[in-house]
Amino acid sequence: MEPKKKQGFFSVFLNNGKAYPLLTALAAGLYPLLFYYTNNYKMINSWEHLGYFVSIFLLLPMVVFFVAHKLSGVGILKGLQPYVLPFLNFFFFFSYLNVALYAGFSWIRTLVVFGIAVLLTLLLRKFLKKIIGFQLILAVIGIFTLTPVVIKQLNYSKEWLLQPDVIEQAEFKMKPNVYFIQPDGYVNFSELKKGFYNIPNDDFENFLFKNNFKDYPNFRSNYAATLPTNSSVFMMKHHYYNNGSDFTETINARNIIVTDNSVLRIFKNNGYRTFFLTEQPYFLTNKPNLGYDFCNFSNEEINFVTTGIGDPKDVIAPLRNYMGSYPEGPNFFFVEIFNPGHITNTETDSKGVEGEREHYIESLRESNKKLTELTKIILKNDPEALIVIMADHGGFVGMASTQDSYTKSSDPNFVNSIFSTILAIHWPNGAAPEFDNELKSSVNLFRILTAYLSEEKSYLENLQEDGSYIIINYDAPKGVYQYINPEGDLVFKKL
Known part of the structure; x- marks a missing residue:
């Protein structure tokens, strides 16, 4: 009789009946966090911002998910437990994406997200673990998207700041x-x-x-x-x-x-x-x-x-x-x-x-x-x-x-x-x-x-020199172009 093959973490995760409140919380916040940093890095490139966003996007949901899961397992709340983690995951995930897209909070958008989270919970709660897997795959993609942005910032040459x-x-x-x-x-x-x-x-x-x-x-x-x-x-x-x-x-x-x-x-x-x-x-x-x-x-x-x-x-x-x-x-x-x-x-x-x-x-x-x-x-x-x-x-x-x-x-x-x-x-x-x-x-x-x-x-x-410059993305190869030369004439010269 051949020995059973050892299952990987993802297979075990999908096939057992356990709830994973901390992982569910991490999946809800990690991709929106990476998405926000990728699109706004130059506006939030401080340690103070990093501490704030890690706390809000990752640590806060971990605490909320863990406590809510525990509380929903006792007393009169016990019947709600199968719905709690799916709802929280959908609500936090889309709320964070909303913040990332609009760089701000809106009660109207939050109410819309709440309704979407309720609907998705009723329709998709049985597929929560697969959805968590998909969110983690998005996060991996987010890491690859953010990495060149950070590398460019860290490697940027300060030579232009020197006076002649x-x-x-x-x-x-x-x-x-x-x-x-x-x-x-x-x-x-x-x-x-x-x-x-x-x-x-x-x-x-x-x-x-x-x-x-x-x-x-x-x-x-x-x-x-x-x-x-x-x-x-x-x-x-x-x-x-x-x-x-x-x-x-x-x-x-x-x-x-x-x-x-x-x-x-x-x-x-x-x-x-x-x-x-x-x-x-x-x-x-x-x-x-x-x-x-x-x-x-x-x-x-x-x-x-x-x-x-x-x-x-x-x-x-x-x-x-x-x-x-x-x-x-x-x-x-x-x-x-x-x-x-x-x-x-x-x-x-x-x-x-x-x-x-x-x-x-x-x-x-x-x-x-x-x-x-x-x-x-x-x-x-x-x-x-x-x-x-x-x-x-x-x-x-x-x-x-x-x-x-x-x-x-x-x-x-x-x-x-x-x-x-x-x-x-x-x-x-x-x-x-x-x-x-x-x-x-x-x-x-x-x-x-x-x-x-x-x-x-x-x-x-x-x-x-008195040239004027712009970045062009369409109808010409992408890049930085001189649009006006030092003499004030209209030109189109790629740097």
Whole structure:
């Protein structure tokens, strides 16, 4: 008689009558956890986030499943025991996927998930172990999907963060208070008058002119989104999206922008207090260490599960209060407002090309109100301030959604809608430096300002080239492309 073959764990698991509450809980949370990390890694790449998500996605369900299984085995609850683990598995699995997909909680979606879990429990509870096996297979796939994302983050080269000269040791000969105000998606006045925009904006343009701002026509960003632009701006260097595949997120961008960068070092080395005021915690979603001395958001206000976009927080009152508390300076303020912004990100939410343009016009009016009030407050209390109003990218008007920009286009209006940005500067005493004609794209803004404040023209020898870049996924081989060359001409050149 041949000896019986030893059964593997999976066969034993399927064929015995035991319940496995801890494994059932693990199966419910593991794939959604890996899915969330794969799609949001750059927003949650901190040990604090890892501890939180492991606790919520894995440890919490293990405790709940184990306790519920034990309680349902005694007394009047005994008849419910066959239903408890299936229901909890379905409910937690789909609830976690809901959180992973929407980066937030909704009672309506939770009620829908509850109903689905009840229905699946009644229909599929006898197949629970096979479903657990399927969930664990998804988790294995999730590990293989997440691994290259983590490896890319760990192996990313920091060489681009190095400066080619000693600009970080620059000594300012002039120390005015500096206000860097960034209205998200605000295109240049020159572009507002033409192309896909054709939006009257004379009132605000005249307001700036009357208050001695100098406008820089045809100025543009080097990148197509907030994070890649600002990481480049504050490092005064090109990163070319770190050879990524999504132009909205770049590696380590949040830490560069709010924790440590060349611009912050220069101002701090010259005795400046530094202030970061923002309407949204978009730069703070991964809870980075704050390199600024003051911020209008505390770490405790940042949710672990968030897109960083919600109801806007006031920046005008904090600016007024900080100016009153520290009138002597020198102070550096980075003020981020999220109007006018850009058109919707997805086709499903789009109001159509014209509908999105109308929404942009409404948001532009709101932006003008905020910028006018901010400017009036600054000039009333600090008339010789250095004020820079510069956007991070264009408004993408003329498209149904920003997704259209992933497709190759040879239309200059299309390209300019992505990259055109406002630049208006209030120079102290109305005296712009003779080399301000070098202000063509955002990457060189602070290198030029540093040369101006330090009266050291040698820093201009290492200006970055003024190309504008985007990631293309359709109608051309996928990759990073130069869309506008340093001379301002429309091109299409793969890096």
